[in-house]
Amino acid sequence: MLTKLLPCLSQRDWQSPVMEVPTDSPFTEEQTRLYFRDIVLGIEYLHYQKIVHRDIKPANVLLGDDGHVKIADFGVSNQFEGNDALLSSTAGTPAFMAPETLSDIHQSFSGKALDVWAMGVTVYCFVFGKCPFIDEYILVLHNKIRTKCVEFPESPEISEELKTLILKMLDKNPDTRITIPEIKLDPWVTQDGCDPLPLEEDHCSVVEVTEEEVQNSVKFVPSLSTVILVKAMLRKRSFSNPYECPRSRAERSMSAPSNLLM
Template identity: 35%
Template sequence: MIMTLVIRERRHRQALRLSLPKPQITSSSHNFLNQTQRPSLITSPSSHGIRSLLDLEKVAVLGHGNGGIVYKVHHKKNNSFYALKVLNFDRNGIGFRQPPTLEAEILKRVVDSPYIVRCHAVFYDHANVTPTLQTKGVSGDLSFVMEYMEGGSLHDILQQHRRLPEEVICVLAKSVLEGLNYLHGMNIVHRDIKPSNLLVNEKGEVKIADFGVSHVVEGRFEANDMNAGTCAYMSPERFDLERWGGENVDEFVGDVWSLGVVMLECLLGHFPLIGPQQRPDWATLMCAICFGERLEMPEKASEEFQSFVRRCLEKDWRKRGTVLELLKHPFVKRNSCCSNKVMRDYVLCR
């Protein structure tokens, strides 16, 4: 009974923190408002000759989410395929967890890692934005021309195969760790590592995508920023800063927790932290992540896999494994982790 009251009290207190903050007006937003009404190229990290959205022909819808749509598009001039992510700011003023222009700023930085989905160009169009949205720092629709990943997402692969063998999971783990090492080295916390944000191309290469809730760490820790992301993959300190946080929380190890959840999900074939009959709502996830007992690993899991996941899923962030430590872990030092062939075979046989 006492535990129930504590959980209920924490739930109500934490629910207040989950309210969406109003987007802040930034200098970048003001600059966007002064642009012309025609969709224009605002940044071109690696343009591949992409100078206009008019050169792109929509082929198919790849997915929806986070206020936008992702299309497969064909570039008529260079005869290449790309993924076009369009963030739509509607007239009702439905906000985002942070100014969408921040995602564009982050994508301008992450241009030279083989473990991050590459952004080739970013366009914006504010022709349909109301004055109300403009006062909130929303400058218009943003369109991101991204590298096209033929194999789809890890979520798609799990839908097809349900579970993956360890020789595939170790390739996946190593690639994500390399991507996180690159991001963290640039003071970027991804904050939304999950199967749908891990994409695979026809070569079997795994890359991190979607920086819609990512954060650039610039000294002072901001407690309000901890709630961005997908609840199911959040670390304990992001759910309950009072119990699991403390002073000087290392924001980067939240990404490590998320990776551990994804790896265990790949082996089990289902989300690992709650039972199949439990509803994955906020309260259930918070109880499981913050108060759940020690994880029971499947008997078939190797000792190396179990050790790796346990290092990721330490509830106390101070004891959790770091990206650099885990890159040296025996699980990702296996011979099979040196090649993308196993992952490629899984992608190609779909």
């Protein structure tokens, strides 16, 4: 669910991050699947509202009292027009950044594809308790993300279906990287179609922001338009929606400490 950390927008109960990375106690594959399904639906809902998160990671995924996960920290999120966000600035947490954002060549890149990459790193963390690319030096880390192939530890053992999905999400080419609609149909996610996810039209609808919400909004929040939109999302969506309401801050998230994994 969309979790808001500013009390002026929401007082919903939420708990701590679903996982602290690194950890020696990763999730089982089935627990990972359940949490990941929530994340998929939530990101689909955000993209439907023309918002890209840009900082998906376990530290920003909170476990709710209902057993579902909720996403927090929208400090580097972006609204977009059209079908996708074309971005040119880097943002987010180093170990979760997509390779196209680290290129020496100045170029625009897909916001939706960035979220999918970060989801792939997050799922890897869920089952192995660590990121797929790790280094204490930022430039070396960037090089690994751009050039190194994903490697799977021998333990814990995961299914070939999950490995395949992770590799599709961590495709270094954003043009061929798996998309959210394709992830929703993935056999690992749906248990070979036995546990399908709801269709987009069944859980997504465009949220309109009223003039009253604009007038009553907090005027000093930098990403004001995103905050207003998310406030409207909270007001109009039921608690069953996989995201609830976000925190908005400046373009560079102040919640991402110097630690490359957090």
